[in-house]
Every structure is written in C-alpha cells, then in structure tokens.
Amino acid sequence: MPKILAENLKPGMILSKPVTNASGILILPEETELTDSLIRKIHNMDIEAVYIKGEQGAGSSLDQMLVDLDRRFSNVETAPYMDVLKRVVKKHMEDLYG
C-alpha cells in the first residue's frame, strides 16, 4: 500500500487510510475517492503524503501495472536473463491482480 506525495495525487485515486491533520483530526475517511477539490483541500492543509489503494497508486489496474513493468525494464530488455525475470514478475502480477 503506497504512500503518495500530495503533489502527485490525481482524481480517481482512492484512500487506503484516513487522512488526518497534524492534531489527528479526521479530514477524509478511508475509501474516499479523490476529486480535484479534495486534492486542493489536501494541498491547502500542507499534508505531505497520503495512502492510496493499489500497489502503484495511480491507475492500479493490471493493465497499468504491466505498462509500468515494461517501462521499468526498458533499459535492460536484451540483457541476459532479464527476459526470465520479467516473465516471472509478469506472472506474479497477473496472479496478484488478474
């Protein structure tokens, strides 16, 4: 469950933990889907980062994860054994989120 910096929040992300202010007062409950105005509210409260559902935060669908996987491997596609590693991780992702 990743913590996402406030500046990187996008509408549609869902909170995996409640957001509280510095004194522990609840601002937004768990499961809240973020909107532009809620994100502005988080920025205005000077909250640094919040917990977002899904392993990668933004667009945590399997498709998005596989796109991210390709990007991470983009420099090493042809290096020895990296095809094995990528295949293993891809299968792992599909088992987890498919």
Next chain:
Amino acid sequence: MDDIDIKALRRKVENLQTLPTIPSVLRQLMELMENPKTSLMQISKLISNDPVLATKILKMVNSPIYGFPGRISTVSQGVMLLGLNVVKGLLLGVSVFDLMQKSMIGLWEHSLGCAAAARTLAKKKGIKEFEEVSVAGLLHDFGKVILILQFPKEYETLINDVANKGISIYEAERDFFGVNHAEIGVWMTEKWSFPRNLVEIIGNHHRPGSSQYTRVETAIIHVSDVLMRARGLGFAGDPWVPAVNQTAWKLLDLSEADLQEVLKDMEVAVEASEGLFA
C-alpha cells in the same frame, strides 16, 4: 562535487550522529555500536528505555520477515534469540528509516522487500544464518539514507536527474559524490562494528563477483534488489530495473518456480509489516 574530496566526505558522513535531526536515542545507539565491546545487555537496556522503539522492534521480530511470528514478547527475549548483530541491524534499520521516511518515500518498502526475499533465498540455499542475510537486505541501501540525511538538497536533485536521463542512481552518486551508497554503507557498518560478512555483502551488492567470504550471500542480496525493482515495490532512487549480474544469477541457479515463491512469500511478509511506521 569536485571541491569535496573523498576523505572530507568520509569524515562528514561518519559524523552522522552530530546532525541536529538525529534523535537522542539513535545518537546513543550509534555511540554504543561504535564500541565493539558493547554487550547484548547494554543494547537491550537502551531499547527497553524507549517504549516507541521497543514496540517497533517487537513488531519487526514478530513479523514473518524475522520468522518468530507472535512469539517474542520482550525485548531481551528477542535480543537473545536473534543475536547481537541481527538486533543491531534491525535497530538501525527501524530507527533510521523512520527518520528518513519523508525524504525518500518507498526506500523502506524496497528494503523490507529485499529483507524478506533474501530470507527466503537464503533458506533455499541452505544458509544457516539466514537472519543475518535478511538484515543485510534491510541495510543494503543504508548508504542512501546517509547521503540523503547529509545532503538532502543535492540528493533530491540527483533523483530528479536520473528519472529524466534514464541512468541509475548508483551511477549518478558516483559522478556527483565520487563514491556510491555501497561504499558509504561499508564506511558506516565498519564504524559501527558490524561483522565482516555483513560489511562485505553491503559493499558488493552491485558487484557481487567481488565478494570473497560471502559469495552466495552477496549474490542473494543482489538478486533480491533486482527482483524488488522488477516488482516495482517501493522506490530506491530511480525507476529502472538494473541488469542482473550474470555470475550471481548463475551461482544461485534459481528456477522460475523458485522466483515465484520468493515473490509470493515477500508479499505476505511485507503486508504483515505494513503500518510499522504509520
């Protein structure tokens, strides 16, 4: 950073405990660790005097990563079961990562994932001291923590640079500081009297062929590191998967099924340790 020579850099990072951001309990811990004669009793007393730290250490040793789920209820019991070096490593990991959670979000998860993967791999390879290998996984990127604490602005610039240029943080550190986080990890673990094997693993995790005494253990940390980056768990300074070292890969001789199992175990262990710093 041409104007800072390596010796001056070493003096600076070795004086980490003088940074105003270091909490007093961590400063005491660092001082205790510097003395190779420090006993288990002294360490366990220090932890017991700090309830927050004690709770975190107990959570950690009771998590599946350290293999005594729900069985350790007191600090001294944990210290006895795990031994001085493992406890020192855990203490350092837990207290320092806590301090830097804000400056490099994700390094803790990356390190935790490596610790978990390293534990499974070490057991598969029949290593008796698998807890120590797991601690090496937790601390392998410790040098990054030190660099961030000492040079927060410069390191942030490096992180932004590498994401744009497509190079690794490891290379960028070398270019900028003249040394990389693995070498800094060696300075610090030597200063804190960690055993030779742990120092070697941390120092060589990017060039596992250079290890003399810990060839398999270093290969395990190297492969765990690459695997966590491939999995995309946490963040370790750049978004790229590095190429796996061929010697290390062949030495471990893992099947795809082995690797699947390592990843599965790791997810469970990391999930169970979540909220350690919440």
